[in-house]
Amino acid sequence: MKTAHSLKRRMLALALCSCALPAAAELPRDLQIERLGPTRIAVVWTGAAAAGEQYRIAVSDRIDAPLPDSVSPVNGASGRIEIEHAAGVRPYVRIEDGEGRESLIGERVLPLEGGINFRDLGGYQTGDGRQVRWGSLFRSGAMDTLTDGDYAYLQRLGIKTICDLRRPRERNAAPTQANRIGQEVEYLSWDYELKFDGDVLKQAFAGGGDPKEAAIRMMSGFYRTMPKEFAPRYRAAFDALKAGDGLLFNCSAGKDRTGLLAALVLTTLGVPQDTVMADYAMSQRVPSLQKLRQRSNDPTGDKAADPTVAAFAKLPPEAVDALMGTDPVYLHSAFDQIRADYGSIDAYIERELGVSPADRIALQGMYLEPAR
Incomplete structure (x- = not known):
């Protein structure tokens, strides 16, 4: 049976040959890894080569693994x-074109058996041509279902600080074992109440009408409150970010409180808004998030006694879809409120999050690298 060590040396080399009309050579515009199962992935690409152009793709479990010498032909500018x-x-x-151009991507959703929406923020391109370093910034949902194997995997990532954005009731129902992620991990959490409970849910849907539209209005309103309500917690996360160590931040689903913080981090690093929105919207496509939805729809144990969870379980499916979704209109609502209150996203980042222009340059130096 092959070991993980032997897999480090085992590479798959592929040549991509375009059948299109002659055009300027370019790397694939979109290269993605999809997890199909515990032991199987798919590499999917579009916009690969000009006619007759050959590229090499190497797959490994090491960021710094060199490309092998051999190649195998694969036809088409798009494929899987x-x-x-x-x-x-x-x-x-x-992927490398033999002329000094190369690109590196990692598996964005970490291969954790018990993880919920656990993702790497690396690899995103910035407006000035750099990219976010892989393996430095992570976002997640609740981590109470992690397995022994998951903890062993996470211990290798070098995470130094965990910012848990959940309120006490959430943390007690689904505790984080920070010491199992790293013996010297700093675990940050805050005691606060969130105006998003069973009574709020009942009130939002009491007037009748389209339950999906009611859910969207409710979520958009919640997002408008987050920039000010969560500013102290977000500031603490940015303080940890300034330390330059591996940072993980999470909430329960890893999509709302975590989603806005991820958007602010990427924006601070210079990632364009369309890319920030795409990362935010990705949550509703992550299969592991369905675990949380199933747990909410059919609560057991302590969760069955939670009035918020109980009210959630009684909602119509279309309302649940909207509440569990990541419609970009939600994040736009938060950004619109920031602009209304502060004039710009940059002003909010400086005034509320304590990130000066000099801090921003320093953060970009820590977490960005030249795009390959």
């Missing part, structure tokens, strides 16, 4: 290849 890969080993894909 399924590859066997060891369970619990995170693959990285490197």
Whole structure:
């Protein structure tokens, strides 16, 4: 049986040959890794090569693995290849054109058996041509269902600070074992109340009408409150960010409180808004998030006694879809409120999050690298 160590040396090299009309050579515009199962991934690409152009793609579990010498022909500027890969080993894909141009992507959703929406913010391109470093910034939902294997995997990531954005009741119902992620991890949490409970849910849907539209209005209103309400917690996360260590931040679903913080981090680093929105919207496509939805729809144990969870379970499916979704209109609502209150996103980042222009340059130096 192959070990993870041997997989580090085992590479798959592929040549991509375009059948299109002659055009300027370019790397694939969109190269993604999809997790199909514990031991199988798919590499999907579009916009690959000009006619006759050859590219090499290497798949490994190391960021710094070199490209092999051999190549295998694959036709087409777009395609999909399924590859066997060891369970619990995170693959990285490197593509190179032989003329000094290369790109590296990692598996954005970490391969955790019990993880909920646990993702890496690395690899996103900035407006000035750099990209966010892989393996430095992570976002997640609740982590109470992590397995022993998951903890062993996470211990290798070098996470130094965890910012838990949940209120006490959420943390007590689904506790985080920070010491199992790292013996010296700093765990930050706050005691506060959130005006998003069973009574609020009942009131939002009491007037009748389209339950989906009611849910969207409710979520958009909640997002408008978050920039000010969560500013102290977000500021603490940015303080941890300034330390330059591995940072993980989470809430329950890893999509709302976490989603806005991720958007602010990426914006601070210079990632364009359309990319920020795409990262935010990705949550509703992450399969593990369905675990949380099922748990909310059919609560057991302590969760069955939670009035918010009980009210959630009684909602119509279309309302649940909207509440559990990441419609970009939600994040736009938060950004619109920030502009209304502060004049610009940059002003909010400086005034409320304590990130000066000099801090911003320093953060970009810590978390960005030249795009390959």
